[in-house]
Amino acid sequence: MLTPLHWIWNGPLALGWVTSSAIVFPILRKVGLVPEANKLDFIANDMRGKIVIVTGSNTGIGRATALNICKMGATVILACRSMERAKAARDEMLEELHSLDAGHRFDFPFARKGTLVCMRLDLGSFASIKTFAEDFLGRYKRLDALVLNAGLANGSGRTKEGFEIMFGTNYLGHFYLTKLLMDVVKATPDSRIVSVSSLMHEFGCLDWQGSLSGNYRALKDRIFSSRYNDSKLALVLMTLELRHRLKGTSVRAIAVSPGAVASDIWRSFPLWYRRLVLDPVMSLAFLSNEQGSIPSVYAATHSNVSDEDEDDETNVPYFHPYWSPSPSFLMPWEVMGPFIGFTRARPRLPRNARAVAKELWYESEKQVIQHTKI
Numbered sequence: 001m002l003t004p005l006h007w008i009w010n011g012p013l014a015l016g017w018v019t020s021s022a023i024v025f026p027i028l029r030k031v032g033l034v035p036e037a038n039k040l041d042f043i044a045n046d047m048r049g050k051i052v053i054v055t056g057s058n059t060g061i062g063r064a065t066a067l068n069i070c071k072m073g074a075t076v077i078l079a080c081r082s083m084e085r086a087k088a089a090r091d092e093m094l095e096e097l098h099s100l101d102a103g104h105r106f107d108f109p110f111a112r113k114g115t116l117v118c119m120r121l122d123l124g125s126f127a128s129i130k131t132f133a134e135d136f137l138g139r140y141k142r143l144d145a146l147v148l149n150a151g152l153a154n155g156s157g158r159t160k161e162g163f164e165i166m167f168g169t170n171y172l173g174h175f176y177l178t179k180l181l182m183d184v185v186k187a188t189p190d191s192r193i194v195s196v197s198s199l200m201h202e203f204g205c206l207d208w209q210g211s212l213s214g215n216y217r218a219l220k221d222r223i224f225s226s227r228y229n230d231s232k233l234a235l236v237l238m239t240l241e242l243r244h245r246l247k248g249t250s251v252r253a254i255a256v257s258p259g260a261v262a263s264d265i266w267r268s269f270p271l272w273y274r275r276l277v278l279d280p281v282m283s284l285a286f287l288s289n290e291q292g293s294i295p296s297v298y299a300a301t302h303s304n305v306s307d308e309d310e311d312d313e314t315n316v317p318y319f320h321p322y323w324s325p326s327p328s329f330l331m332p333w334e335v336m337g338p339f340i341g342f343t344r345a346r347p348r349l350p351r352n353a354r355a356v357a358k359e360l361w362y363e364s365e366k367q368v369i370q371h372t373k374i
């Protein structure tokens with residue numbers, strides 16, 4: 001529900017965004033005060049023979065992520081809730097790949113080896129997640145990257161098991177999927193689990209009482225989309241816990257933020273709001289899906305994403321697409337800074353993040369067990 005509070009918050013933000021993206025940064029870049037985009041040479045990585053799952057890849061950032069990784073020669077599983085939309089997206093992407101062959105063969109030397117496979121996955125249903133995982137494990141013996149991309153940023157309703165729709169889909173569905181695929185990820189050398197979070201994780205404050213009592217349904221309505229923020233914070237905390245659970249293996253757990261992207265995610269906002277506020281700001285200041293996919297693609301495929309500080313208990317590798325003066329500076333750089341492709345930053349976590357992440361994992365496990373009787 002949009003309230004006057006959003007206008008107060010969004011007005012200056014929108015103005016700052018447009019001014020900095022369309023006027024200030026181009027000028028600063030021209031005079032050399034802001035760096036050029038990172039060299040995206042890694043896009044020509046060799047991913048032949050590798051298997052990658054991208055959830056929610058029929059549109060938006062997920063589609064661009066899948067296509068970029070496929071251009072590196074990988075087999076990419078389009079894990080989508082609608083097979084019709086997935087197949088339509090696959091056909092379009094294949095067309096793009098074929099047209100690449102003619103003009104850009106040298107930029108993407110392995111593109112011809114890439115494959116796109118559609119598989120049904122509804123993250124709002126534990127039964128669908130289980131069927132997907134069984135189907136995948138029946139077909140493939142390795143999983144080089146699991147990109148947990150699908151997400152909803154608005155909306156009401158519940159998942160099949162009765163969890164609030166955003167928390168249930170964005171976080172809990174992905175948590176269950178990760179659990180089911182963990183063994184195959186571990187068995188694959190140098191594999192990745194990439195959680196697509198958001199700068200909004202900074203505003204997340206999980207309902208800890210609800211989580212302690214094992215009752216996520218107790219999540220209360222707070223300010224704008226806070227359940228979305230909670231789901232994005234939960235994904236970062238899951239990454240932190242994964243990092244500890246995967247110590248001693250070659251699996252890397254990484255969180256990313258795609259930035260502010262003009263994707264389909266805004267379709268669920270009221271029409272008047274899109275026309276009056278979002279569309280003008282998006283056309284001038286938001287990133288394209290292609291740009292927003294770069295942190296995910298980098299995290300899923302680049303050879304050098306190892307933890308910089310293994311001993312820091314609360315360190316979570318976290319990439320976003322903007323330049324910032326320091327890894328600890330998130331807002332406003334993480335959303336309004338100049339686009340450079342990927343930057344390593346430090347997500348903003350609760351003070352006792354390690355304990356909270358552990359607790360969230362146990363509580364999530366409890367919920368999954370209760371609802372799947374495994």
Ligand SMILES: NC(=O)c1ccc[n+]([C@@H]2O[C@H](COP(=O)([O-])OP(=O)(O)OC[C@H]3O[C@@H](n4cnc5c(N)ncnc54)[C@H](OP(=O)(O)O)[C@@H]3O)[C@@H](O)[C@H]2O)c1
Nearest residue numbers: 056060061081122123124149150151198260261263264265
């Ligand atoms: N756009 C931004 O500015 C922004 C900023 C920060 C973070 N993100 C994150 O980036 C990720 C991708 O978002 P996007 O901007 O690309 O949005 P999008 O264009 O709306 O794409 C979202 C994808 O998630 C899928 N999805 C939704 N519910 C699902 C379910 N129950 N099961 C399986 N798939 C489901 C959608 O499928 P359908 O087409 O069938 O609905 C769609 O493929 C999300 O996690 C989002 O939170 C986006």
